[in-house]
Amino acid sequence: MSDAQLKSPKRRRIIAKKPPSGAQGRDRWILSYADFITLLFAFFVALYSLSLKNAGDEQRLKETLHGVFDAVQKSVKPINIGEPIVGEPKDKEVIETKPIPTASPTIEDSKSSAVYVLLSQVIENQFSGLHAKGQISVTESADWVSLELKSGLLFGQGEYELTNEAVALLILVANILKKHPSVILVEGNTDNLPVKSRRLISNWHLSSLRSSSVVDELVYRGVDPKMIAPIGFSSEHPKVRNTNDYARQQNRRVILRISKRKADNLYDYLFQ
Template identity: 30%
Template sequence: MKRRRRPASQPPGAPKWMVTFSDLITLILVFFILLFSMSQIDIVKFRTIADSFQQRQILEFYPSVISFDNPSAEPDMESEESKRREAEQDLNALLSNIQSYLKENKLSDVVVATRSERGVVLVLQEQALFASGEAKVLPDAYPFLDKVGVLLSEIPNFVKVEGHTDNRPINTYRFPSNWELSSARASSVVRYLITTEDLDPKRFIAVGYGDTRPVAPNDKVENLQKNRRVEVIITDPAYEEQ
C-alpha cells in the first residue's frame, strides 16, 4: 500500500496579508489623527454664529455673521473709544470750571485758560506768581493754584508745567541764567500743587525753556511781560508729544 502524503502544515502566526492590512489600517488611523490635530475650532466665531441664528439677526442687521477677524477684540476697541470720550468731557468740564473761576475772581488779565491739541493750557503771567527774578510762589497766587489743585485731584491726567522767560540775561548766585530761573519756577508750581492737594508726583513734569520759546518779540515792555510766564498743561491722553 502506498503511503498517503500529509498536507503541508500552515506556518504559525497570522497570514501574510493580515500584516499588510494592519499596516494600512494603522496608516489611515494616523492620517485621521493628524487631520483632527491640525483642525482648530474657533470657539468665538462658533458662538457668534450660534447667537446670530438664535437672535435671527443674520439678514436683518448684519451683512456678515462674523464682522471681524477677531470678534473678541471689538469690546476692547469700544472700551478705548469710551475712555477717550470720557477724557474729552473731563477736559472740557475742567476748562469751563477754570474759566468761570477766572472770570469771577477777575484774574483773566494775568491767567488765560485755553483748549489746544495738547489739552487744557493755563498761561500764568509772571506777576501772578513770582516777584521779578525770583522763583518762590507769591501768597497772592495760592487761591488760584489751590483751585487748580482741587480740579486736578478729580481727574487722572498728566500735567506738564513749563517755565519761560524773556531774553534779558540774569546772573545771580541762585540763577546764573534764564535756564535755571525758568526751571526753578516750573518746579515751584509743581511742588506747590503736589504738596497742597497731596497729588501723585508721578503725574507731573517740570521743564524750563528759558527764553527759547517766546510768544511775542522781545522788543517792548508789554511783550517782555508776555514772555515771562508759566504754562500749566493738563494733557489730553490722546496727544503725543512731538
C-alpha cells in the same frame, strides 16, 4: 502631350507684388481721428452742461461724462491690433464709497472739557480782574487744556518763590486737577534779558526753578506726583518778540498744560 504644352502654365503664372513697407500702417490715422472725435464730443457736452440751470444738473453732467469716457463700447470702436477684447476688462476695480464714521466723544474728552469749564468758571468768578488784565487765561485745543499764568502774578522780579496770591490761586487749581486727574506739564518761560542774581546761573535756571515751584505747590495740595513734571524753556519759546518791556512781560509766564489723552503716569505718556 508635348513639352511645350507642359511648360505653358508657367508662362501664364502671375507673381504677386509685395505691398510697400508703409502700407501696413496706413490706416492707423483712424485711431487718432476716433480719439479726437470722442474728446470733441465730450467738450461739447461740457459746454452744454454750463447752460443747464435746473436742479440735479451736476449729477446729470457727472453721469454724461462718465458715459463718454468709460463706456467705450457705446462710442466709436477703435481698430484692434491683435485679438479683440470682448466684454469688460478683468482688472477693472469697483471703488465703493462708504461714509466716514464720526468719532464719538470718549470719557477722557468729557473729563478734559470739564477741566476747561471748571478752570474758566474759577477765572471768571474769582479772578476776573486778573483775566481782564491778561495775567491769567485758559485755552483748549485738540490735545491740551492750557492755563497760562504771568510770572508777575506768581513771583517777584527775578525770584522763583511763590507769592501768597499765587498759593491761593494754585489751591483752587489743585482742587480741580485732583477731581480730574490727567498728565500735566508745567512750562517755565522767561524773557531774553540775562539774569541779575548771584543765586541764578541763567534763564534756564530761573525758568526751571519757577516751574518746579509750581509743581511743588500742586503736589503739596494733593496732585499725583506721577502725573506732573516741570519743564524750563528759558527764553527759547517766546509768545511775542522781545522788542520792548511790555513784550518781555508777556513772555515771562508759566503754563500748565493738561493733557486730554488718558495715561497712568507721565513717564509712560512721554516715553512709551
